Amino acid sequence: MGKRAGSRRGRNTLPRNSSVAETDRPKPIHCWAMKIGGDWKINGDLPDEALVISLQGLVNRSGPQLYLLYPTKGYDYTNTEAIMAFYHKYHGVDHKTIKTIPEALVKFRKYIRGYIVYDPKLRDSIVLSFTAAGIMDGVVVAPEQIPMMDSLGFKMLVDFRGKFEGMDTTQIYQWAYNHYWNRCSHKALVYLGGAEGDIMQPAIADLGVADRLFFYDLSTEPEAGTQYKLVSMLYGKMRPFSFLFGWHSYMKDTEDSYVTLASHYALRVEGLNTLPNMSFHRWIKLPPGYKFHANHSDLKNPKLEKKIYVSFIQSDGLGLGAWLRPGRGKIPYAWEVNMYWYHYAPGILEFYYHQASPNDFFIGSLSGPSYMYPKAMPPKYLPTALKMASKLMKDLDLNMFEIYDASDSLNRDLPKSIVDDYFKYIPNAIGFVNGYGPAHTFAVKDGLPFISFDYYLPPTRKVDEVVGDLKELATLNPKRPYFLCFHVREYTDVKGVIDIMRHLGPEFKIVPLDVFMKLAGMDPTFKTRYESTKQPVQLFSR
Amino acid sequence: MSLNLFCPLSLVVAFMLFGNSFLYAQSQGFAGTWRFDESSSRNVAAAFESGDVRCELHIIPEGSNRMVIEDLADTYVGWRKTELNVDLNGPESTSVWPKGDLPSFSFEAVAIGRDQVVKTKAVEGKDRSAFDLTSYFKVLVSQGTYNIVLRSHYQLSANGDTLTVTETRNSREYNEPAVYVFQRVK
Structure with a gap:
């Protein structure tokens, strides 16, 4: 299990992860x-x-x-x-x-x-x-x-x-x-x-x-x-x-x-x-001078081992799922941030940033400043959308970003041109995650990884089945380190994920998402791959 | 022509005349539309995050000892069909699968690349209500590709209304194999 370092804490009487004097409160x-x-x-x-x-x-x-x-x-x-x-x-x-x-x-x-x-x-x-x-x-x-x-x-x-x-x-x-x-x-x-x-x-x-x-x-x-x-x-x-x-x-x-x-x-x-x-x-305003501080690990000298690195992201945004359920804080876990709340409901974000344990990490989502599909968007709007997302990430102290595009119902992958746009217009990201279920888009640019989920945990999968799946993934991807980005549907709580990981050996190492990104950029054992040229899969009417 | 020689020869001729039709009859036994029965299946997933839902097998006899197994997944936008050419007790046959998720895997981190060629060897069981199918193909994984050997045992029930497909593959350790159960659509 990984450790994180470098979290910032506010004074005891203030929400943690905030930086505002109590007298400034509304x-x-x-x-x-x-x-x-x-x-x-x-x-x-x-x-x-x-x-x-x-x-x-x-x-x-x-x-x-x-x-x-x-x-x-x-x-x-x-x-x-x-x-x-x-x-x-x-x-x-x-x-x-x-x-x-x-x-x-x-x-x-x-x-x-x-x-x-x-x-x-x-x-x-x-x-x-x-x-x-x-x-x-x-x-x-x-x-x-x-x-x-x-x-x-x-x-x-x-x-x-x-x-x-x-x-x-x-x-x-x-x-x-x-x-x-x-x-x-x-x-x-x-x-x-x-x-x-x-x-x-x-x-x-x-x-x-x-x-x-x-x-x-x-x-x-x-x-x-x-x-x-x-x-x-x-x-x-x-x-x-x-x-x-x-x-x-x-x-x-x-x-x-x-x-x-x-x-x-x-x-x-x-x-x-x-x-x-x-x-x-929306009436609950942030105090003057308030700044969001998310948890970030110390990424200066991460130790790269011949391990299977696993990092978890819970699906479907803050407010849904496991945040208030058992296990949160016990292992590094990333949570998708509904970034528009920065303008529409900043108090909710403050609530989550305040409650975040040192093991809770935040990732910007989803595909743009809100939930959007980049492949379906007119290309002239994509740069603006990504710049808006980048700005919100800065406001919310986020440095990782998640993308999901299901506009092609049989394919969650992105073409190189769009991957390049993410690198270009969200320069403050240290890494990107793509997909919901697993996808096959992988890239590295200047040491920054663009990774797809390699596993999706649906609510119906049993512990022994998941353990078998993860062991099989370790076989299918034999190089070490192997970077296994794991999307957890919000119905499973963190305790359930811990129960799964207990069945796996020491080769599997849980790390915070930012550490995962850093290590993946250092030794990208995944194969660079983009959405191939469009070749429609033939479908048949029901 | 002596009687001693006649007997084996007649058997050979008889086999040549009727054997193929018997195999044809066997493939006819498997033939039909088979609806996936999730509740009776074990260690498998019926639905995927992508929206694909395992639905039906169509087994279509193609004369002699050949058949085509169509594996149909229901997607949001129509059926996605994976066809497998099978030649019972015959030489290795080939098929080309469409790219996308692979129904045989219960999770989606493996996929079929474009125009993936699948090689298949099918051997009929002694009781002729079963056959073993070994498929060889390559899947996409995050680190590149992996050569899969998928072993599938197709078993008809005594009344011919239930088809049980038991699968194992070289990439996975099993406590129990994956068991897909299908009911004949009449």
């Missing part, structure tokens, strides 16, 4: 908190959840007033309580609890012009009711909540019940476009996808309502015909490098098709639809 913030989280079913708890989330968007427009506490288990983001505790300790955020929806509606009455009624039989009407909520300053309600709203004196702003009968999804969003687009802010869009069917998890909608964004649920698969044309038209109306929040629909299209289409318009994808409290976080 003034106390008094806010309200509500618990949220049920079954997210359209005919179950969603009416309450959607109402509260839309309300949160309205009231947080003018300040951090309403924070939602999501479940600490069984939800994508289990960190809402931990972040609030951090805000309380280091940002002077105090909260009182609101227990009921009527209580919240009364308390925040002045922010609510009325309500929008969606049609529970039509999912798309729920999606576009969030658009309407943003531009009309209303909350989203189900029909059964109308009596409550009326009894509290709120007026109905729109009623979507029966409004879209006989219309298909494309026609509904075309209608929304015709009626609402010009009243929306166009700095971002919200794809309210994710879980589908009778489930909807619209946590990101607070941000969309607060910013009066346009919501949609349109397939990004070219085969989707009119839906694809309409969503392409929407993307085409956005300025390059605008944000796409939310997430693709698990029943309509794929992550690959979504990010590919977004990248074609040089848009920045930021997931997920389940990401909570974004309308609140």
Whole structure:
């Protein structure tokens, strides 16, 4: 197991990895908190959840007033309580609890012009009711909540019940476009996808309502015909490098098709639809002079041995996965940083930088300043995207960068021209990692490695199978040192990874990612390889 | 012509006349569409991060003792087909595989390069409901390439509805081999 050195620590009373005097801390913030989280079913708890989330968007427009506490288990983001505790300790955020929806509606009455009624039989009407909520300053309600709203004196702003009968999804969003687009802010869009069917998890909608964004649920698969044309038209109306929040629909299209289409318009994808409290976080400012300090190893004289060097990166960004679960800090581990939070939610990043143990390393991601596919992006935008990423890395004290491109669904590799662009436009990186599952792009330039993942740990693989896989990789790659970059899906916690590594012999050595990069650059035993000239693999229709 | 000589010769003639058709019948026994049965399989992965999902085998008799085994993975954008030419008890046969992930490996750090030639030797089992297939090919790994010898045992169930493929390869130590189970699609 590796050791790291050279971490920086702040004073005891300050968040670790920060460098700011306590007197510079902002003034106390008094806010309200509500618990949220049920079954997210359209005919179950969603009416309450959607109402509260839309309300949160309205009231947080003018300040951090309403924070939602999501479940600490069984939800994508289990960190809402931990972040609030951090805000309380280091940002002077105090909260009182609101227990009921009527209580919240009364308390925040002045922010609510009325309500929008969606049609529970039509999912798309729920999606576009969030658009309407943003531009009309209303909350989203189900029909059964109308009596409550009326009894509290709120007026109905729109009623979507029966409004879209006989219309298909494309026609509904075309209608929304015709009626609402010009009243929306166009700095971002919200794809309210994710879980589908009778489930909807619209946590990101607070941000969309607060910013009066346009919501949609349109397939990004070219085969989707009119839906694809309409969503392409929407993307085409956005300025390059605008944000796409939310997430693709698990029943309509794929992550690959979504990010590919977004990248074609040089848009920045930021997931997920389940990401909570974004309308609140942006109000939590970093203290004046605050600088992010990530952990860095001492790379002056690393010892190169004839070992199998293993370095771990957890997938899918901060906020998801194993950070709050057992084992973190026991072995060197790298975490993908959602770099856009530097502008959108710096307090969350501060939380993670503060909590980072000496064994927690950060890596910039993903492919650009946000999640983008470089091969799908118009070439004229790639240098700008990489410069933006490079700037964010400097701001966040990051010196390693991760790339993933699934725009070619059968190939995760990059051509030499794009690899060269990463070296050129992110000169502050000491190394790059490519892929999600394993890929085969490897290069070295001026002692800096560009490495692909050699192993991906899915949630379903058993310990003995993984051990067998790793031993087989050691056979398949017989030269030593062998550099085995290991991507861990966020469902596996660090303790699980430690359990796997215990079955391997002393030839396997876990090192921090920056040490791994340094050593790989010193003795690149991997073979330089790029995406070969495009030769489409013949596929057959199902 | 003496009777002593006639008997062996007649057997040879009989074999020449009917033997091939018997082998043909055997390959017919394997012939068909086989759906991957993940729950019955062991030490294998059905789905990959790339989106490929192991789905079906198509075994297509090609006359005499030859057949083609099509291994189909479902991808986001269509079927990806790996074809293997098999000549039961015949000489070594060759196939060309498409580049990409390799279904036989349960992880994705190995891949097939472009136009990879696979050499195959197939030997039928005694009970004729099984055969052993040895495949020789090269895979891409991060340090270059590696020569794989993949041994696959194809076994039909007594009723002919289940096909079990047991695999080992030279690059891996096994506590238990990988066992792929397929059910016949009727």
